[in-house]
Amino acid sequence: MAAVGRSHATRWAVVNVVVVLYALFPVWWIVALSFKDPSTLTDGSYIPTDWTWENYKGIFRTSEFTRALINSIGIALIATVIAVLLGTMAAYAVARLRFPGKQVLIGMSLLIAMFPPISLVSPLFNIERSIGIFDTWPGLIIPYMTFSLPLAIYTLSAFFREIPWDLEKAAKVDGATPAQAFRMVIVPLAAPGVFTTAILVFIFCWNDFLFAISLTSTESARTVPAAIAFFTGSSQFQQPTGSIAAAAVVITVPIIIFVLLFQRRIVAGLTSGAVKG
């Protein structure tokens, strides 16, 4: 019996290791590249022979990267805050209130979740140029928050449905003012869902590439994914491989941190909306 148990465990251990390797090996490759110095870049080895920070120092010396990093962080954060705010309002209504038109809202979010962004690129390009927000932060924030709204609304309304709203009434019976009931009962209950949604929306905005290359033309609003696609080597004869690898690692770090810290929440967020919403 014990032997059966052990072979069972071994089998699962092997499966788990395979899954972890599957997930990590392209990530490791870009990390390895980012630490190789130019002379060993082409040795094809999976572990750098001479570790160097030179690629990282290099990208932080140019505004091409630092400016893009600031753009990425600022644009993704602002878009996340607005999308979560609007999403919270709509999701509260969807989860808690009865009103005609709820199905229209849900259907509309569904349509937008399925919308091909390329279809919007040409009209938005023209519209943004004519109203003067092409190549600015708002020019990217607006499409990002729009495309993440469906995600925010679905995830939040799934969370809000799970909240025991009767507690609010109970608190009022116990003598709490409506404001106190909201602040001390509802906010702590709703906060985890809002926070989880914010992470998902942030990852979504952080990831975008198509809008970032289409709706920007200079450093002033270009985000990191777009910027690294335009990286050129520091000299004409140098490939930008090391710089691209280092920049890629830098923008992967926040994602890894989120995933490590909030794995349980992210899984809950991604699956809750999918089952019944």
Place this chain on the structure above:
Amino acid sequence: MSTMAEPAKDEAQDTKALSAGARQERRLGWLLCAPAVIVMLAVTAYPICYAVYLSLQRYDLRFPDRAEFTGLSNYGAVLTSPFWWDAFWVTLFLTVVSVAIELVLGMGLALVMHRTLFARGTVRTAVLIPYGIVTVVAAFSWQYAWTPELGYLAGLLPSGEAPLTEQWPALWLIILAEVWKTTPFMALLLLAGLALVPEETLRAAMVDGATPWQRFTKVMLPLMKPAILVALLFRTLDAFRIFDNIYVLTAGAHGTGSLSILGYDNLFTALNLGIGSAISVLIFLCVGIIAFTFVKLFGAAAPGAEVKR
């Protein structure tokens, strides 16, 4: 969408005799939804109408003053062009093959996450990394891996092979990159479906002598059908607009360009807003047809709230 056609019964009754409270609730509901609705309409509905309008014109960005109304001629030009059809078949091929592989792998991954005896947290954390990582970053990693003299994977091939410069090898490598990145998402959606399969039903099937394979096909799959359809619908639509991976891996060269790449090139390389918009509208229609087929043929995503990306 079927979701919009469904009238909400209790809401219809409400309108007959609205108490003050119900009226207040209605107003609050509309008020809370209004900002989200306005934003979504302004940023998607209006531009897509504008795209239709642009697509009916001859509009070259280099000569903006010479724009003129030309009716459907842009559509004629696109639909008779081999570029459109090549990109269309490439996109269809990439979509079908990668979603099929993702479904099988994702199911396996979901079962592992659901069943594994230990290190469940570690497995889930690892799986979230491909989901969370920026697509462009992963695409560069793959591109370097397959570049001769630079990459560890290219080193495994006979020397002189540059797989990203030949159509079929490149298409399979694009599929590999796409599958790696999005299988975890598929697996998480399926995991949600797995959680709905009651343990007792499985045990009952086991007592009745069902083999593991029978339990999987006869018990789990039917119960998971709604989750599977939602996952398939969303991944299919997502795969159909594939852009990032192709842009980085091959830039659409060597017959690997998808429809999104074609639309992008027409706008930013050829600077042809009229043709570019016609392509945009046609892609939008394709996506609509795919979604409609899923909903009508397979009954996917019947309640709108089932869905998210």
